Amino acid sequence: xxxxxxxxxxxxxxxxxxxxxxxxxxxxxxxxxxxxxxxxxxxxxxxxxxxxxxxxxxxxxxxxxxxxxxxxxxxxxxxxxxxxxxxxxxxxxxxxxxxxxxxxxxxxxxxxxxxxxxxxxxxxxxxxxxxxxxxxxxxxxxxxxxxxxxxxxxxxxxxxxxxxxxxxxxxxxxxxxxxxxxxxxxxxxxxxxxxxxxxxxxxxxxxxxxxxxxxxxxxxxxxxxxxxxxxxxxxxxxxxxxxxxxxxxxxxxxxxxxxxxxxxxxxxxxxxxxxxxxxxxxxxxxxxxxxxxxxxxxxxxxxxxxxxxxxxxxxxxxxxxxxxxxxxxxxxxxxxxxxxxxxxxxxxxxxxxxxxxxxxxxxxxxxxxxxxxxxxxxxxxxxxxxxxxxxxxxxxxxxxxxxxxxxxxxxxxxxxxxxxxxxxxxxxxxxxxxxxxxxxxxxxxxxxxxxxxxxxxxxxxxxxxxxxxxxxxxxxxxxxxxxxxxxxxxxxxxxxxxxxxxxxxxxxxxxxxxxxxx
Amino acid sequence: xxxxxxxxxxxxxxxxxxxxxxxxxxxxxxxxxxxxxxxxxxxxxxxxxxxxxxxxxxxxxxxxxxxxxxxxxxxxxxxxxxxxxxxxxxxxxxxxxxxxxxxxxxxxxxxxxxxxxxxxxxxxxxxxxxxxxxxxxxxxxxxxxxxxxxxxxxxxxxxxxxxxxxxxxxxxxxxxxxxxxxxxxxxxxxxxxxxxxxxxxxxxxxxxxxxxxxxxxxxxxxxxxxxxxxxxxxxxxxxxxxxxxxxxxxxxxxxxxxxxxxxxxxxxxxxxxxxxxxxxxxxxxxxxxxxxxxxxxxxxxxxxxxxxxxxxxxxxxxxxxxxxxxxxxxxxxxxxxxxxxxxxxxxxxxxxxxxxxxxxxxxxxxxxxxxxxxxxxxxxxxxxxxxxxxxxxxxxxxxxxxxxxxxxxxxxxxxxxxxxxxxxxxxxxxxxxxxxxxxxxxxxxxxxxxxxxxxxxxxxxxxxxxxxxxxxxxxxxx
Numbered sequence: 001x002x003x004x005x006x007x008x009x010x011x012x013x014x015x016x017x018x019x020x021x022x023x024x025x026x027x028x029x030x031x032x033x034x035x036x037x038x039x040x041x042x043x044x045x046x047x048x049x050x051x052x053x054x055x056x057x058x059x060x061x062x063x064x065x066x067x068x069x070x071x072x073x074x075x076x077x078x079x080x081x082x083x084x085x086x087x088x089x090x091x092x093x094x095x096x097x098x099x100x101x102x103x104x105x106x107x108x109x110x111x112x113x114x115x116x117x118x119x120x121x122x123x124x125x126x127x128x129x130x131x132x133x134x135x136x137x138x139x140x141x142x143x144x145x146x147x148x149x150x151x152x153x154x155x156x157x158x159x160x161x162x163x164x165x166x167x168x169x170x171x172x173x174x175x176x177x178x179x180x181x182x183x184x185x186x187x188x189x190x191x192x193x194x195x196x197x198x199x200x201x202x203x204x205x206x207x208x209x210x211x212x213x214x215x216x217x218x219x220x221x222x223x224x225x226x227x228x229x230x231x232x233x234x235x236x237x238x239x240x241x242x243x244x245x246x247x248x249x250x251x252x253x254x255x256x257x258x259x260x261x262x263x264x265x266x267x268x269x270x271x272x273x274x275x276x277x278x279x280x281x282x283x284x285x286x287x288x289x290x291x292x293x294x295x296x297x298x299x300x301x302x303x304x305x306x307x308x309x310x311x312x313x314x315x316x317x318x319x320x321x322x323x324x325x326x327x328x329x330x331x332x333x334x335x336x337x338x339x340x341x342x343x344x345x346x347x348x349x350x351x352x353x354x355x356x357x358x359x360x361x362x363x364x365x366x367x368x369x370x371x372x373x374x375x376x377x378x379x380x381x382x383x384x385x386x387x388x389x390x391x392x393x394x395x396x397x398x399x400x401x402x403x404x405x406x407x408x409x410x411x412x413x414x415x416x417x418x419x420x421x422x423x424x425x426x427x428x429x430x431x432x433x434x435x436x437x438x439x440x441x442x443x444x445x446x447x448x449x450x451x452x453x454x455x456x457x458x459x460x461x462x463x464x465x466x467x468x469x470x471x472x473x474x475x476x477x478x479x480x481x482x483x484x485x486x487x488x489x490x491x492x493x494x495x496x497x498x499x500x501x502x503x504x505x506x507x508x509x510x511x512x513x514x515x516x517x518x
Numbered sequence: 519x520x521x522x523x524x525x526x527x528x529x530x531x532x533x534x535x536x537x538x539x540x541x542x543x544x545x546x547x548x549x550x551x552x553x554x555x556x557x558x559x560x561x562x563x564x565x566x567x568x569x570x571x572x573x574x575x576x577x578x579x580x581x582x583x584x585x586x587x588x589x590x591x592x593x594x595x596x597x598x599x600x601x602x603x604x605x606x607x608x609x610x611x612x613x614x615x616x617x618x619x620x621x622x623x624x625x626x627x628x629x630x631x632x633x634x635x636x637x638x639x640x641x642x643x644x645x646x647x648x649x650x651x652x653x654x655x656x657x658x659x660x661x662x663x664x665x666x667x668x669x670x671x672x673x674x675x676x677x678x679x680x681x682x683x684x685x686x687x688x689x690x691x692x693x694x695x696x697x698x699x700x701x702x703x704x705x706x707x708x709x710x711x712x713x714x715x716x717x718x719x720x721x722x723x724x725x726x727x728x729x730x731x732x733x734x735x736x737x738x739x740x741x742x743x744x745x746x747x748x749x750x751x752x753x754x755x756x757x758x759x760x761x762x763x764x765x766x767x768x769x770x771x772x773x774x775x776x777x778x779x780x781x782x783x784x785x786x787x788x789x790x791x792x793x794x795x796x797x798x799x800x801x802x803x804x805x806x807x808x809x810x811x812x813x814x815x816x817x818x819x820x821x822x823x824x825x826x827x828x829x830x831x832x833x834x835x836x837x838x839x840x841x842x843x844x845x846x847x848x849x850x851x852x853x854x855x856x857x858x859x860x861x862x863x864x865x866x867x868x869x870x871x872x873x874x875x876x877x878x879x880x881x882x883x884x885x886x887x888x889x890x891x892x893x894x895x896x897x898x899x900x901x902x903x904x905x906x907x908x909x910x911x912x913x914x915x916x917x918x919x920x921x922x923x924x925x926x927x928x929x930x931x932x933x934x935x936x937x938x939x940x941x942x943x944x945x946x947x948x949x950x951x952x953x954x955x956x957x958x959x960x961x962x963x964x965x966x967x968x969x970x971x972x973x974x975x976x977x978x979x980x981x982x983x984x985x986x987x988x989x990x991x992x993x994x995x996x
Binding site for chain 1: 552686693705718735756771809
């Protein structure tokens with residue numbers, strides 16, 4: 001079946017992006033070492049652009065056997081797939097399977113031919129015929145292998161673009177179809193523009209947006225005085241709760257190779273806008289002294305370097321779950337931000353974020369998601385905020401999430417609920433791309449009967465990964481300032497009430513009437 | 519005298535870095551420059567002290583073009599003369615205008631304006647009592663702390679860190695590249711404890727806390743004096759411009775760089791401000807992250823945590839009056855000594871020589887801690903008094919809240935406005951986390967009888983800021 005002409009691709013840029021994505025991956029992987037080989041030791045040359053991880057291992061058979069279901073799923077999630085993507089995957093997988101079989105068969109013939117040639121040494125005619133056959137076989141195999149490689153090079157990028165499956169309970173539709181599954185905290189305060197965090201912050205000298213606009217640009221900021229102390233207190237507070245819940249602390253690099261981000265599933269949903277800051281390649285010095293660095297990007301979330309921490313590892317199921325909490329800084333170009341969203345601290349280009357990340361067995365990921373949710377609820381309840389938990393609908397899941405819970409806090413100055421947290425169960429989406437696996441430390445029960453007969457090796461399976469926000473500092477600051485602002489009789493801001501839970505982590509002096517602990 | 523041909527400029531790149539005025543843009547990209555006014559330098563001072571300032575620049579190994587000072591003096595002379603000429607001609611022009619209206623028109627051409635040498639920003643400062651020469655000529659001003667442990671490769675922070683599962687360099691090499699790292703477990707807690715500890719001491723000494731953006735316009739960094747000494751190697755990561763979306767929805771962002779030190783956004787916080795002298799000093803401590811391309815790092819330096827591409831740094835910054843900057847430098851030094859003494863480290867304070875001063879520093883103190891695993895002293899802190907170098911470029915000024923005494927007699931006669939003068943700025947490291955971690959691990963490592971690493975001793979000063987459990991034999995508080 002011929003490939004549909006480019007004009008039938010639903011979203012021209014997805015053609016660019018699919019091909020671009022494919023090209024990037026192909027360029028990287030074609031220069032890549034074969035799987036399993038050691039990285040070259042580099043001394044004076046540039047570091048390689050790719051991470052040198054093996055190619056992602058996707059479940060093609062699953063895709064090929066469920067074309068309708070997965071097409072429907074991709075449609076519900078508004079994933080930008082080329083027309084007929086799933087059918088093409090099935091077809092290419094079929095071709096791959098057939099070519100592999102043919103190659104196997106011919107190789108088998110090739111191995112027996114050698115014996116027959118030796119056996120017919122005394123019969124020059126049949127020997128010559130056999131030699132001809134052998135030569136033809138060699139050419140045919142070479143041809144088949146080249147075709148196989150071609151099929152694989154088209155199959156992988158196409159399959160990579162297919163989003164993860166969706167949990168059956170997830171609502172279908174856009175953001176407005178999110179389902180509130182819980183509400184916590186006190187009755188929300190009435191909306192009130194005087195509680196706007198920007199005016200409260202200015203009145204109390206807690207932030208400086210103007211100086212940051214001069215120094216860097218719009219949507220950058222300084223936190224001053226108690227504002228800075230609030231960031232640090234929130235980080236310390238949330239981190240201590242995460243540690244109490246068994247998450248081990250990690251500091252992460254805020255810069256990664258773009259390949260790693262892609263393997264985590266970071267493909268912009270809205271194709272026209274890029275969220276990512278790229279770092280320009282260093283100019284090599286004329287005397288050859290400056291090593292150009294690999295292509296690098298600033299991360300939009302510590303989820304990415306945390307996932308990368310586990311790349312290419314094989315655990316035993318006793319090792320799991322691995323639960324870490326990462327202290328990182330998120331950098332987002334937010335090029336599409338408009339209006340009220342882009343004001344103040346709500347949608348900024350850099351912010352501190354504490355991120356939870358877990359690697360677990362396939363059977364335990366749903367329970368792990370609930371465990372993360374309980375920790376996040378405890379963190380936010382301790383801050384005394386009104387908030388709700390939402391089961392996010394299909395169009396909000398991105399590429400990697402099987403299910404996603406968002407938490408929103410009531411922000412009376414903004415007069416709306418504002419997202420403060422997000423948690424995703426990515427099942428094996430990231431694990432297949434980053435090669436995060438485990439072997440069961442004992443064989444599964446169903447094979448125990450047969451184990452007496454033969455030693456069956458236990459195979460490696462792909463783990464499940466989850467990530468969730470422990471603390472997104474500016475969003476929490478907005479909620480705390482807008483809810484905690486204190487006014488005098490004339491309606492002027494005179495101070496702010498902060499939750500006592502933060503007090504043990506407060507580095508400044510506790511005196512003065514500006515702060516009150518409630 | 520004709521301008522020297524480009525091949526005689528010792529620094530080609532300084533020619534490229536000609537100032538360009540920022541255009542005001544609304545729906546288009548934000549302007550690349552900060553839109554601050556041009557730096558205001560003291561040209562007369564330079565022109566009247568050519569010999570002295572040439573000598574100073576030579577001592578500091580500042581890479582100036584040949585004859586730079588003489589050219590500054592000459593161009594300043596030209597500027598003065600041309601300004602006079604323009605005034606004269608403007609006056610003529612205005613009278614001509616009347617005459618034109620009064621009679622038949624007589625076209626008068628205007629003179630071409632100056633081609634002033636604004637390219638030339640000769641960074642020169644007065645120096646007193648600073649050692650002359652390269653890094654090896656630094657003068658040890660003080661030594662603090664216990665007797666240094668003997669050098670011992672088994673104390674190497676990388677092996678100690680690996681043995682105790684405190685850091686992961688290999689995963690970071692896969693995820694990002696060489697000289698990046700993860701801190702794990704107690705390693706991560708150590709970073710946070712160091713930040714909390716140093717910040718609380720700085721606050722106690724009157725520095726107000728600030729969080730800073732780690733990204734700035736390159737113009738701001740330049741105004742702080744960040745010109746790479748070695749032109750062949752760039753320390754700075756640049757952020758590639760965003761590609762504008764086809765539907766025009768994505769606004770391209772201005773040219774941006776990652777900062778190598780929070781000093782830069784802290785200085786920027788005070789840009790274009792006029793204080794009263796009662797407002798001063800302004801003392802802030804900034805929590806930021808330093809990003810350095812470190813393209814020239816080699817050998818032992820580039821190993822482990824010593825020279826990494828990203829690290830957390832707490833930075834002190836002060837704006838003060840001209841008379842008080844030397845005392846402020848000593849005040850910063852006392853705070854830094856207190857921070858490091860509290861960590862129980864052996865360290866020394868160095869008065870850095872001319873070739874280490876960079877463009878902006880009038881005087882610089884470095885502190886080095888003894889790192890027995892590396893078998894050498896390693897820099898953990900740096901403090902610079904930049905006098906008015908940054909203030910002139912960032913327009914940080916103050917007015918005396920009362921007029922200076924010498925004019926009081928004349929004040930009875932006329933109201934003389936008090937003029938604004940440029941402030942002095944200083945910056946110093948409160949805590950450079952990886953360097954302190956190296957020193958703590960290498961000094962505090964504990965071994966069993968076989969020589970295996972079994973734990974680490976940490977200073978009790980960090981204990982109140984420790985978020986993890988205090989149990990277990992791995993950590994010991996001393």
